[in-house]
Amino acid sequence: MREEIHRFPIDGEPIRCEEIKAGHVNTTYLITCSGGARYILQDVNTYAFPKTGIIMDNVAAIRSYLAASGESAPAMISYIDTTDGQRYYDDGRGGAWRLYRFVENSFCLDRAERPEDFYECARAFGRFQNALIGFPAEQLGETIKDFHNTPARYAQLREAVAADAADRVREVGEELAFLFAREKKASSLQRMRDDGTLPTRATHNDTKINNVLFDADTRRAVCVIDLDTVMPGLSAYDFGDAIRFGASTAAEDETDLDKVGLDLELYRVFTRGFLEACPALTEKEIESLPLGVYVITLELGTRFLADYLKGDRYFSIDYPGHNLDRARNQMKLVADYEEKWNEMCRIVAEVAACR
Numbered sequence: 001m002r003e004e005i006h007r008f009p010i011d012g013e014p015i016r017c018e019e020i021k022a023g024h025v026n027t028t029y030l031i032t033c034s035g036g037a038r039y040i041l042q043d044v045n046t047y048a049f050p051k052t053g054i055i056m057d058n059v060a061a062i063r064s065y066l067a068a069s070g071e072s073a074p075a076m077i078s079y080i081d082t083t084d085g086q087r088y089y090d091d092g093r094g095g096a097w098r099l100y101r102f103v104e105n106s107f108c109l110d111r112a113e114r115p116e117d118f119y120e121c122a123r124a125f126g127r128f129q130n131a132l133i134g135f136p137a138e139q140l141g142e143t144i145k146d147f148h149n150t151p152a153r154y155a156q157l158r159e160a161v162a163a164d165a166a167d168r169v170r171e172v173g174e175e176l177a178f179l180f181a182r183e184k185k186a187s188s189l190q191r192m193r194d195d196g197t198l199p200t201r202a203t204h205n206d207t208k209i210n211n212v213l214f215d216a217d218t219r220r221a222v223c224v225i226d227l228d229t230v231m232p233g234l235s236a237y238d239f240g241d242a243i244r245f246g247a248s249t250a251a252e253d254e255t256d257l258d259k260v261g262l263d264l265e266l267y268r269v270f271t272r273g274f275l276e277a278c279p280a281l282t283e284k285e286i287e288s289l290p291l292g293v294y295v296i297t298l299e300l301g302t303r304f305l306a307d308y309l310k311g312d313r314y315f316s317i318d319y320p321g322h323n324l325d326r327a328r329n330q331m332k333l334v335a336d337y338e339e340k341w342n343e344m345c346r347i348v349a350e351v352a353a354c355r
C-alpha cells in the first residue's frame, strides 16, 4: 500500500493498490478501500512539473469558472484536498501526490475501436475548449514553460545536440536533418500566436484519446482527464495533438513505419465532433487546425529526439531506443501529412462549411 493515501480523507480502509501503466510522465495507482470506494492516487513527476502548485491552482481556477458558468456535465475530474486542506501532498522528498475519486463504470481507450469512439473524444475536447472560450487564459500559470512553444522546443533540441550527454548524436543525423528542414513551418503557429492572428485560449494541451473517460454503459465520453498541462495555448494544439495520436494508423511507438500514417476518415470524424462541440472558434482558428496537426507532431518528434539525446530523462521508456523509435514514428506521420496536406485542409473547410 502507498502510505501517501493516508494523507487524504477517504471512505474506508485502503486494502488494495495497483499501478496503472498509462501515461509517460506521472505514476498512477488505483486504490481500493474496504467498503468498495476506489481512488486514483498520482505521484506527479516533478522533473517534468517542478511546480505542482501551479497545476493545482490552474485546475482550481478552471473548476470554479466552469461551475459559475453553469457547465452542467462534469467537463473535468475533481481532485480531493489533503486532510490538512492542501491541494496536494508534498512528501518532503521531492514527491507531489494528489488524489481523486475513481469514476465508476468508466474506462479509457488507447485507441478508437470504432469511429464513434473518436467522435466522442472530439466532442469531449471540443466541449472542454468551448466551455473555456471566455476564460481569461492569462490567469493560468505555465505548468511547463514553453510547453508548445515549438521554436523553443527546437532550441532545446539544439542544446541537446550540443551537449550530447548520452553520446548518441552520431546515430541520429538523418532525423536531425528531417526536423531542421521543417523548422520554419514548425514555427509558424507560434508566430501567429505572437502576432495575435490566433487568440490565446485556455487549452488542455495533451489531448490523447487516453485522456478521455468513457461511460461503460453508453460508450459516450464522460469528461477529459490529465489536466496537468491546462494552460494558455492555441485551439490548434488541442486539435493537432488529438489527431496526431488518435488518427494515426498505428501506435505512437510502432517501429514498422509502413504501418504508420494518417487515417483520413478518423481525421474527418474528429473534425466534425470538435467543430460541433466548439462552435466558438474563429475562422482563422478553424483554418489553423491542419497546421496544428503538423506542428504538434513535428514538435513531439523534436521532444522525443531531444530526450533520447539527453539519455531519456523525461519520457518513461520500456527499452533503450524507445524514444528514438517514437521520434521516427512522429516523423513518418509528418511525411504522410505532407502527402495528404491538401486533403487535410479540404476536410476541415468542408466540415466547417456544413455546420
Ligand code: GN1
Residues within 6 Å of the ligand: 022, 023, 024, 025, 026, 048, 205, 206, 208, 211, 226, 228, 229, 241, 252, 300
Ligand atoms: C506525455 O503524460 P502523457 O502520457 O499523457 C506528454 C505529452 C506527449 C505525450 C506523448 C506533460 O503525455 O506532451 O504528447 O506524452 N505530457 C507531458 O505520448 O509532457
Ligand code: MG
Residues within 6 Å of the ligand: 022, 023, 024, 210, 211, 226
Ligand atoms: Mg495522460
